[in-house]
Amino acid sequence: MLKFNNTNTEKLEKILTKPFVLELIFILGTIFSIFTKSIYLQYTIKLKEPPFSLLNYISVYIFLTSCILVFFVALWAPKRFKGVLLGLNILISVLLFSDTLYGRYYGIPLTIPILYQVGFVNDIAQSIFSLLKIKDIVFFIDIPVIIIFIYFIKNIRVKTNPKLILIRSIAILLSLVLGISVFNITTKRIDRSRHVYQRKNIAQDLGTIYFHGFDIYDFVKQRIIRNKPLTDDEIITLKEFYQSRGSEKSSYYGIAADKNLIVVQVEAMQEFVVGLNIEGQEVTPFLNKLKNNSFYFNNIYHQVAGGNTSDAEFMLNNSMYPTITGAVNYLYPTNDFLSLGKVMKDLGYVSYAFHGYESSFWNREAVYRNYNYDKYFSMNDFELNEKRGWAISDESFFKQSLDISLKNDKFFSFLITLSSHHPYDAFGDIDLYTGEFEGTQVGNYLKSMRYVDTAIESLFKELEERGQLENTLIVIYGDHSGLYQDQRGLTEALLGLDGSSIAWNKIQKVPVWIYTGSELEGRTIEKAGGQIDILPTILDLMGIHHPYVMGKSLLLDGPGYCVKWDGSVIFDNYYYNNQERVLYDNNNQPIEDEGIISEARAKQEELKVSDIILKKNLMKNGRLSEILE
Numbered sequence: 001m002l003k004f005n006n007t008n009t010e011k012l013e014k015i016l017t018k019p020f021v022l023e024l025i026f027i028l029g030t031i032f033s034i035f036t037k038s039i040y041l042q043y044t045i046k047l048k049e050p051p052f053s054l055l056n057y058i059s060v061y062i063f064l065t066s067c068i069l070v071f072f073v074a075l076w077a078p079k080r081f082k083g084v085l086l087g088l089n090i091l092i093s094v095l096l097f098s099d100t101l102y103g104r105y106y107g108i109p110l111t112i113p114i115l116y117q118v119g120f121v122n123d124i125a126q127s128i129f130s131l132l133k134i135k136d137i138v139f140f141i142d143i144p145v146i147i148i149f150i151y152f153i154k155n156i157r158v159k160t161n162p163k164l165i166l167i168r169s170i171a172i173l174l175s176l177v178l179g180i181s182v183f184n185i186t187t188k189r190i191d192r193s194r195h196v197y198q199r200k201n202i203a204q205d206l207g208t209i210y211f212h213g214f215d216i217y218d219f220v221k222q223r224i225i226r227n228k229p230l231t232d233d234e235i236i237t238l239k240e241f242y243q244s245r246g247s248e249k250s251s252y253y254g255i256a257a258d259k260n261l262i263v264v265q266v267e268a269m270q271e272f273v274v275g276l277n278i279e280g281q282e283v284t285p286f287l288n289k290l291k292n293n294s295f296y297f298n299n300i301y302h303q304v305a306g307g308n309t310s311d312a313e314f315m316l317n318n319s320m321y322p323t324i325t326g327a328v329n330y331l332y333p334t335n336d337f338l339s340l341g342k343v344m345k346d347l348g349y350v351s352y353a354f355h356g357y358e359s360s361f362w363n364r365e366a367v368y369r370n371y372n373y374d375k376y377f378s379m380n381d382f383e384l385n386e387k388r389g390w391a392i393s394d395e396s397f398f399k400q401s402l403d404i405s406l407k408n409d410k411f412f413s414f415l416i417t418l419s420s421h422h423p424y425d426a427f428g429d430i431d432l433y434t435g436e437f438e439g440t441q442v443g444n445y446l447k448s449m450r451y452v453d454t455a456i457e458s459l460f461k462e463l464e465e466r467g468q469l470e471n472t473l474i475v476i477y478g479d480h481s482g483l484y485q486d487q488r489g490l491t492e493a494l495l496g497l498d499g500s501s502i503a504w505n506k507i508q509k510v511p512v513w514i515y516t517g518s519e520l521e522g523r524t525i526e527k528a529g530g531q532i533d534i535l536p537t538i539l540d541l542m543g544i545h546h547p548y549v550m551g552k553s554l555l556l557d558g559p560g561y562c563v564k565w566d567g568s569v570i571f572d573n574y575y576y577n578n579q580e581r582v583l584y585d586n587n588n589q590p591i592e593d594e595g596i597i598s599e600a601r602a603k604q605e606e607l608k609v610s611d612i613i614l615k616k617n618l619m620k621n622g623r624l625s626e627i628l629e
Ligand code: GP9
Pocket: 197, 307, 308, 309, 310, 355, 357, 358, 361, 418, 421
């Protein structure tokens, strides 16, 4: 142990023993460490692109969140602040270092749902050395220095008494309040709508410390709700719904059993493009023809809510309703599900999901692992040999996905396309003249749909050339609408709509094709339905029983209906708009019919059923079947 025995060190000792000085050094030092490491992380995993600069909002937010974190922890340890702050520093360093390795691979810091999945550790473990950089030493370089410092000052006794402790606690508390207030005020400029679909944007906009804080808050909130017992009302709602369900099979039950399965979810495809002619040309010539030897469903309404594309994926996999606010993929990524990927895998199929964009988008990496798919292929798994719109072109995406899929004897491949993403400006070369719509978003949208049509045709051709077409059940559907309110006037002009809300609402449909082989004579099925009905229809054709799908096979006889997230209910002959509280008949005329309205109200209960299952994670360990017994 070194003694402070010369005048300088005595002076230093005198300063350090003064109240607050040593603690302030530790607080400021820890803030500096966490701030520096967070800034490094921001650049090294490319949340922020060079050139390096501290003169920006993100540095301010990272500084403020570092302060808030350190003040908060220091508040609880007036006496043991050295050890506690060192512990905090080590913990954050390990976390940010792990974020670095994970982020270099997946482009996003770690999240709790990701930590739930064991598989990702393998992915990273295999390439750990290629992910490490010598500069990463920054995460740990200060730790030995702090430990040595603590060792040298271990005999220094700081004067302390209850009054002094009270003063420092008040000072820290005030700093904490000040830090939080400044953070809240300065972050008002952030567009948080960007955070709904891509959590990476939270880290990009507000820094990684905030990102982790948000992640933990979100996780704890869900856990608290999950652990509350079910109320009697909730149990009754569940029982009533499942008791009312029959287990009917359609006359097509099992006709595609044992075939391979390809499901194509098409970006932004609305039903009205099918059969549409513009300037004497068909917009979707191949898909129009496909109706002649497949089941075609022309009254399927999209049911996506806050999770947009990912909600459509969720419905295809689980036949449950998405949550009204937020995205299921972010709210319940660790819930148990009996997903289509898992069902097929249990039957001996290899289950793959493919999407040519960032794996963290809509939390897909975590979700598809949780769904038990064998693998989720994303942007990095494809060769970007042809780009269109956001990333790889649909045509190349189909080709590469097929190459991977056909390596297996029995496969289920879920293909989520991307090229036709809003704002549809990547189709200038497409040979479809749209007349007065040239150069408008509506015209560009039609071109994007023509492109998709060609790409899907190439998928069919490829399957045929490889002798796999007849051996594959192919399902194609749109994920959600493509033309929104801002394009309403032009869209109405294109389709000759009368400008009424009901006419507009009635075009919010997606097309659905199911191809079961060329021997099937085409059949257009007009009954109303929703995206939650696609999974039961597939299972019906494949002859698979699934006890908890909320939708119904669209091939069953009898009337259909669709419940939208806002409680609107569409029947074969009526449209009940829950926001307007108006019931419309088939001629788009408002009518009064209490019977139909109460039927609509009864159907709205399905949203509650789905919500209870999600909130309480009832698919786990047979909980739902126990309740229903
Ligand atoms: C991104 C893609 C788009 O991966 O799925 O999502 P969206 O913006 O359509 O919801």
